Amino acid sequence: MENFEQQYPQKPILMKRKSGGHISVTVLSMVIFAITFSLILDDYYLIAILLGVLLFHELGHFLMMKLFNYEELNMLFIPFMGAMVSGRKKEYSQIESSLMVIAGPLPGILLGAFLLLYNWTEPSSLYIQLGVILILLNVMNLIPIDPLDGGQLMRILFFNNYEYAQLIFTAISSLAVAGVGLYFNSWLMIIFGLLLGLRIKNKNKLYLIRKDMKEDDIEYESNYDDISNKTYSKIKRIIIEHTPVLNEIEEYNEEERYNQIVAKQVDGVLFPPTKKDASIAFKLFMLFLWAGGIILSTYAITAIEFNSIINAFQNR
Template sequence: MENSEESMPEKPYSSLMNDEETPVSAEEVIIYPAKYKKPDQANNIWMRSLVSLALYLALGIYIFKRWEILLLITAIVMIHELGHFFAMKYFRYKDLGIFFIPLLGAYVSGTKREVSQKQSAVILLAGPLPGIIIGVAFYLIDQHSAGYYLLNIPYSRIGLLFILLNLINLFPVYPLDGGQLLNRVFLDEESIISKIFIFLSIGFMCWFAIQMPFYPLLIFPAMMLLRMVGEKKINNIEKRIEAEGINTDLEYEDLPDKDYWRIRNILIEEHNSFKDVSPAPPFEYDEKEERIMTTIQHLLHRHLIQDLSITGKIFIFLIWAAGIASPWLINMDMSFFKQFGF
């Protein structure tokens, strides 16, 4: 990562309350340099997305052998993630990017401080629902006019894969879309019930990965556990920041420069990843400054707006249930999956 090219003073600026050239005393006023701002990296984000896609395809052709199947699965994953992407873009998320994970799929990253339940529901459903609708269309076309192929794959098989891969994402298991929907809309993310739900999801994913067996899936529960450990550390840091009287209920752009450097010093003291960073003063950017900035952004309070009524939640549930039930609603032949033990 490139560091900001803005030159930083080795020592803080100071001004005196009087005109005499005397040693600086308690009357000194420290002028804090500007907080770190990440250079525009839109091109870098998309370059990383392309690199991840290339790795995904390279490993995929080794596993699937047939390029037609690989292209189909990649298209299904891409359509799914583009649904999330455009929904997040509509709701003005920042730093958006799509990243592919070989063997496991892909994800969309983005940041926003204030998120509503309605927005979350739309974003989470915007991934699997379009794919299910496309799958249903392919399957019904095949049923009424058999014999159509695309990439040497029958329409019925294409419809089946579209529905299955998106249907799995609707399962109420965290961090799948259905699990995030349950946690965000129907549970309080900060409640003990939410924590129990996440632990149950971790246990289920471990069991499923071993039962299949498909051990790469164990990456997800491992990441979830690491995230929970990290959140506990962050909670301790938040308490320290609150004790210092620093306001974190604001956007990063509105964070005073003084508070940036104060929070930065607290991070250096409390966060193991930044133990080797020199505290201020002197006010100098470190090679880890972008990571420090990102951590500070995460420390600023995120607001989840509870804007879904009971009627709204019932409506969201019915949409989710229709997606889950779609294979049975169109009487889809699921015998293809018996070879996989389903």
């Protein structure tokens, strides 16, 4: 078996991304986010609140990832889009992934509802502003469309292993967001919908690659470090068939650099094994939290007079 394995070239050692400087990257992205927003919104006070709410949301994801021992953690703020936390593990868990996803929007909704519903002696405009923004931003994230938290939660719980279903889900999400943008004449939502649409091409390519891998008896639920030289060579061949430009890249790059490019492509089509540990009871519990967050948000917003909200944002 060892001699047979030696017939294949040694797979490259994948250079992993360094995450030690994630704090500086996060701060820099926050500055760029604020500067970009200031070009269209001449309200630094509101921008500061928005940044704080986004940071609070992403910290929920980040802390749960730390708790569940995710590696290569990074937090990034993206102008006009929001923010995201990325990380990876050797093996995922439905339970851990679900809790990590819901940990973003749920704390913000609870805090926002508290600020709006608590019987303050002298309710301030700041409490109303914070409460409204906390709830609106987080409840929007519970909408079950890809790649929002609600969409991620549904994918994890119900069709994590159904590649084609995920492709259709992304397409529907893109059309839904763009359609809402057209209806409300919101160019920002239209652009967001179109950007989601761009993911369809990549997801379709990934679906086709993994389909070919299955036909070749290659298991894509694996880690790069765990695959054999033979498996690496077979995946590399399939990827090049779907990405002919890699042949051109090879001509203009040094061998080591080219090998890293291909290795990252191979790593990109692999997905660490996911432990199917979510029982029906747990899935129902997560759906309860998801629906509860939406219901609580609706109640908290409607419990406040609309004029009070308008006055809170106008009179500071």
